[in-house]
Amino acid sequence: MPQTDAEISAFDRATAVTRTEGGGVRADLDPGWDVGNGVLNGGYLLGVVARAALLDSPHPHPVALSASYLRATPGGPADLTVTAGPAGRTLAHSTVVLSSAAGPSLAVQVTTATLGTDRADYTVNPAPRLPGPDECVPTRTSEGGPAVGLARQLDTRLDPATAGWTAGRPSDVRLLRAWIRLADGRDPDPLALLLFADALPPTAFAVGRPGWAPTVQLQVLVRGLPAPGWSVVESRSTEVAGGWSDEECRIWDSTGRLVAQARQLARVAR
Amino acid sequence: MPQTDAEISAFDRATAVTRTEGGGVRADLDPGWDVGNGVLNGGYLLGVVARAALLDSPHPHPVALSASYLRATPGGPADLTVTAGPAGRTLAHSTVVLSSAAGPSLAVQVTTATLGTDRADYTVNPAPRLPGPDECVPTRTSEGGPAVGLARQLDTRLDPATAGWTAGRPSDVRLLRAWIRLADGRDPDPLALLLFADALPPTAFAVGRPGWAPTVQLQVLVRGLPAPGWSVVESRSTEVAGGWSDEECRIWDSTGRLVAQARQLARVAR
Incomplete structure (x- = not known):
């Protein structure tokens, strides 16, 4: 029996x-996943791109996506060329390549494969220890400023540290660490990790x-199929120079296993 | 006066x-930059790809390349679609997209801009300390096995540690650290960093x-224009699981400034 709209998660x-x-x-891009000024979140867009790639792939999971953000992507109809x-x-x-009314806005190299739940043969990525979600700082209610759609779609609890x-x-350290899950309780999967x-x-x-x-990119x-429940996401910048910053991201599932890692290059105010 | 062939570096x-x-x-891909079995090195190929992207760009330097390695690339003629x-x-x-006789073998998102020599506004990437190049272990002469073209093009001196x-x-740690430069003494630039x-x-x-x-990707x-002389390159794997490994790379120039960082996902024997 097909699911009704109410049974399908917002994501x-x-x-x-x-x-x-x-x-x-x-795709019909949902303006409710914006990060301000009507611009859609880059992780949300990777979820859409991965679904397009999976349509034709013999493999079920996205394992590597490398994206160039050509221009800001607004909500509304979008065409994906695979x-x-x-x-x-x-x-x-x-x-x-994802294109909206203004032209191509996102070009992505996608690799798909089959992921498992294997424990690591080798790891130097121990899960960070942070207080439980209820002892952490919900970002949904602490934002203050103008409403940002993304903040309503996610339940994010910042490590007080x-x-x-x-x-x-x-702080003097460019580090953020948080529990994260979809606000409607949908459990994580590789697509949700692209968002996180x-x-x-x-x-x-x-x-x-x-x-x-x-x-910019x-x-x-x-790196693996995430277990149900809260994930932990950690983001840190390691180098800010000449108007550019990196953002390093690692994600662990509720069992403490590393399930994703990411790096982006971003422009920053000088 | 145009340079003669002898004055142009091998790279x-x-x-x-x-x-x-x-x-x-x-491009006419040089079979002398192979890593065995006639397969060309992935960093060498990124140098070729970056030159193709720069032909049409208003900006002089590659700042971000994200590549999918579709199949092995042999030496010989190649077409690049930009x-x-x-x-x-x-x-x-x-x-x-770089294509050789066998078809497309490399698809790359390229971002170009103008790089400088600014000191970092923020960094947690201090240059590692290692003994001088002459106290380190040259990999060119220690390989033993079959001749690998890449090893002749580079002068690489491994930290004895x-x-x-x-x-x-x-060791029990998946970490390599080395001095590196082009064997013919050509100084590093952003293109050479793609190779390193x-x-x-x-x-x-x-x-x-x-x-x-x-x-795989x-x-x-x-992150910046490298100073002349030796660079230091450090490569480490942080997670090996389910037949996949990451390789994290950082490169510092001769003044100790971080000038590049990279991450790859590779397949490994299980």
């Missing part, structure tokens, strides 16, 4: 793609320098 | 691209597990 509805009669792929590369027994490649800035006590990889505010917020930091690697 | 010759009469871009994205005052985007494996004493970002052996070598580790961020 799944907002990232849905459909095949057009002409063989293309179309150019399939070689597909093998282990993995498949494609290039996906990295939340000083929300109470006027900025770009869901925290810019790390400049942690040092009391809020502002716009548009993503973002690579997300999904 | 510049091997990465040269030319515009064809039909408006395309062509699809320009938006170009602004600060940066420009393009997608470059990460070179135990070359003398039968593997994929120039060390797989970090599995450090733990005594040599073997093939084909790159690689993102390189060039």
Whole structure:
């Protein structure tokens, strides 16, 4: 029996793609996933792009997405052009270009494969320890400023150790760490990890320098299937120079296993 | 006065691209930059791709390349298809696909801009301390096995602290650190950094597990113009799970400034 709209999570509805009669792929981008000024969140857009790539892939999961953010993407109809590369027994490649009314806004290298729940053979990524979600600082209610759609779609609880800035006590370290899950309780999967990889505010917020930091390129690697429940996301900037900043992101699932890592290059105010 | 062939460095010759009469871009890939089995090095190929992107860009330097390695690329003629994205005052985007006789083998998101020599406003990337190049372990002469072209093009001196494996004493940490420069003495620039970002052996070598580790996707961020002389490159794996490994790379110039960082996802033997 098909699910009714009410049974489908907001994230799944907002990232849905459909095949057009002409063989293309179309999405109706939901303006409710914005980060201000009507601009849609980059992680949300990667979810849409991954769904387009999976339509034709023999493999079920996105494992690596590398995206160039060509220009801001608004809500509304969007066309996705999927150019399939070689597909093998282990993995498949494609290039996906997302275009809205203003033209192409996102070009992405996508690799799909089958992910598992294997424990790591080798890791130097121990899960950080932070107080339970109820002891942390919900960002949904602490934002203050103008309404940002993304903040309503996610339940994000900042580690108090990295939340000083929300109470006027900025840190000198560009580090944010939080529990994260979809607000409607939908459990994480590789698509949701693409969203989580770009869901925290810019790390400049942690040092009391809020502002716009548009993503130039973002690579997300999904390293395993996440367990149900809360995930932990950590974002840090390691180098700010010449008007550019990196943002390093790691995500652990509720069992403490690393399930995604990401790096983006962003422009910053000088 | 144009340079003679002898005055042009081997790297510049091997990465040269030319515009064809039909408006395309062509390269003659040099089989001397292989990593075994006639397969060309991924960093060398990024140098060729970046030159193709720069032909049409209003900006002089590659700052971010994100590449999908679709299949192995052999030496010989290759065509490069450059699809320009938006170009602004600060940066420009393009997608470059490199195809050889077997078909498309590399698809890359390229961002170009103007890099400088600014000191970092914020950094948690202090340059590692290692003994001078002459106190380190040259990998060119220690390889032993079959000749690998790449090893002749580069002068790489491994930090003895990460070179135990070359003398039968593997470590338990997947970390390699080395001085690096082009063998003919050509000074580094952003194009050479793309090469250096994929120039060390797989970090599995450090733990005594040599073997093939084909790159699936690689993102390189060039963070500044490198000073002349030796650079330091550090490569580490942080997570090996389910037949996948990451390789994290950082490069510092001779003044100790971080000039590039990279991350790749590779397949590994299980």
